[in-house]
Amino acid sequence: MVDITLRINGATCTGSPEARKTLADFLRDDLNLTGTHLGCEHGVCGACTVIVDGRAVRSCLMLAVQAAGSEVTTIEGLAPDGGLGTLQQAMWDSHSFQCGFCTPGFVMQAVAFLGDHPDAGEQQIREALSGNICRCTGYQSIIDGVLLAAERNRER
């Protein structure tokens, strides 16, 4: 076990995960933050994406101990009052998702991407999200949600 301290969704957290425990399992098992999903555990599907120190990260490929001292944002931390952030609202309006299992990863990836690329067009967004797999939608509704969020962000 390794003692670690990190900030998660704005609050300081301590824990003692096994050295081999992934950040994803630490979030889900030790902190009950089950919004982060595991779709492949080998870094391809993107379902487990969280934001670590401002960057989108596959939490299945990062050990919890590697996140010590970092600032981590998960899907639960996007709109802490239980409401929807701009992107989540736009995705709701766009019927973006079906089964919802890939959703947290797409949302976190898109939030990180839009933060850096507020003016991104469709092709850029498709490329930015091409490391996330959705099996239900054929992607169009997800892309539309991100485009709508970008538009609303620009209007504000």
Add this chain to the structure above:
Amino acid sequence: MAAIAAERYTGASIKRSEDQRILTGAGRYVDDIKLPGMLHAAFVRSPLAHARVLSVDVTAARALPGVVAAFTGAELEEMTVPGPDALVALLGGAGPTPEFTLLATDKVRFAGDPVAIVIAESRYVAEDGCEIVEVGYDELPPVTNASFALDPGSPPLFANLGNNIARPHSRSEFGDVFATFADADRVMDFRIEVHRHQNVPMEGRGCVASYDAGLGVMTVCAATQSVHVSKIAVAMRLGIEQDKVRVLAGDVGGSFGLKIGASREELAVAAASRAVGRPVKWVEDRGENLTASGQAREESFDVRAAVSNDGDLLGLDVKMVIDTGSYPGMGTMVPATVEAMLPGPYKLAALGFESTAVTTNKAPYVAYRGPWASETFVRERVLDLIAKDLGLQPLEIRLRNVAPRTDPPSMMITGRPLAGVTTRESLERLAQVVDFPAFRRRQAEARARGRYLGIGVATFIEAAPGPRSPEGPTGPLGTESMRLRLEEDGIVALFTGQMPHGQSHQTTLAQIAADEFGVPFEQVHVVAGDTDVVPFGLTGGSRSATMAGGVALHGARQLKAKVLDFASHLMEASPRDLQITDGRVWVRGDPASAIAVAEVARRAASGQFGSGVDAHLEVEATFDGGEGGWSGGSHCAIVEVDAETGIVTVERYVVAEDCGALINPAIVEGQIRGGVAQGIGAVLLERSAYDEDGNCQSATFMDYLVPTACDIPRIEIEHLETVVLDADVNFRGVGEGGMIVAPPTVVNAIEDALSPFGVRIYEQHLPPARILELVAAGS
């Protein structure tokens, strides 16, 4: 009336009520469940495709700190009731019954076959335990393809079958096959192959089983398409009375046919939980999902087509072989549906159909979105091959052969009426939306510059639920039930046997019931996923739009009548003069009389009415599908094939479809696009691959490629005006059609693109390497 119609929820793209939790990470999937004292399971799996199991030693694993228990296949058999696969038993099966155990005992039959289960304090430790289970194997020759399986000399997977035939050869004839072929201008021969690929939901299979020894009650939280089908399997296999098994499900992360009922592993987890007296969780990882959850398709078709010189497809004679992998079950039932559907919407005069199902040392066959879809692939491929030979355009040959819409309806040569089928209209719509002559000009110009564009068209029909047959519904899934109750707070609760896993029933069923009953959408709640409270049902087979939508409509109508009957006592008015709008009951023409339905429900619950008044505001409704009907349509793809790299780009994809009345257009379109994406993936990327020793070569997402946002184009969708068949329920299923028809649509487009090379395509999987081989062979 117009104003009221515009206020209907049904037909509008109402935003999903599921999304609040899904978008905030508050969905509750099976892996999110934690129970006090919960343990974790992992499976020891065979590294070999075919071997005798000589020994399984779990001693070291049991001694590992953190491991609570480990069971071999033989031990698990002693803890459970032997019998065939529960789903096969439920559905009747279609062939001899092979030996079936939850874990392998004397033999392993595919690489990934589970041989032992380890139960530990964490999944990490359970997997550590699996690493030190010693299994002795005596390797047997693997049977890795259908042609070897058909060889009487191939080593039988199942001793009690004696060979590798999972369903014996059979032949049917419809119409005069001999005369049709004898009289035809030409007879053409093809061998068409469909490759093995699979569901790959983003959430794998999984469950949490918990046994209360005091009560003798087994509770299983599962990722499933039907809590009741899972429950039946648990009760059968664990030898528990059905009333003492409860299966629950929350959010389910996709399935596409994979999660019908309880798998071998889930049943083993339930048995282990009972043995250790603590809750046990198992959620498969992606490696297990890709190698051991199940795979689909892998069929070959020897096709003879009887054709006129004008391009009439007069008859087909088809020999199908399906490779159902190990532990044959569902796959043995597929040929019957392929046979029934093979004529499609066309006026075929004769069909000969024969089939054989074999078992091989690969992952078991599971249902995957349109399990019988190869009938559409074969038929639509054959039409294009004929068109190429005769110099006909793809729309031309289809319009020529499609059965006319008549009254009474034309009959498929296999026996079902083509009632309300609008294939012709869908083809004509494609011709309006896609400028085919302009494309041909652009194609010619591009070819002159060394670029290869192609256009492909394919049509399908889908029995979703299918036309009403004179014999009426048959089998356990023939009708749909729903319990509806007006709660004391005015909520209309729908208890459905549907088990949504992405289909948005929480939204769509509420839309229908809200309109019919007369309450705001938010006032209808859909309850699913608990065998103690919901009726039998299954989400699958594209049946829920009609069946669950229909029972929601009729059930809400019945509940409303009951509420109005009761309210008539309260309001001293005839029920005929009462109506419900916007959640209030009022006397027609007297808005001041309105009282909230919640108030009516409270008064009903007060017990102040005598036995002459029915104050039980609940109904149990059933629906048999009404007049039913077909879903269907035509798809068109425009692709560019890079003859240097073999890469295929789908430039444009257009859908013209008819699923009857739309409940929620955005949800319908999501189902179509998702199916098309899986079909594009099946052609360009996905393959469950095995080497000659039976090792699965596609065990990760780096080897089994599913499409990403860069692979799938915008998909344009045209909805056709439907033919009204039923007085009330004209919603038809739309879940499978995209996946059924996209593969032939894309393959037809690729063949068209490669026509300068003289390429003819007889297969479904066309990754870049295969495209380059075709180009090289053609030129």
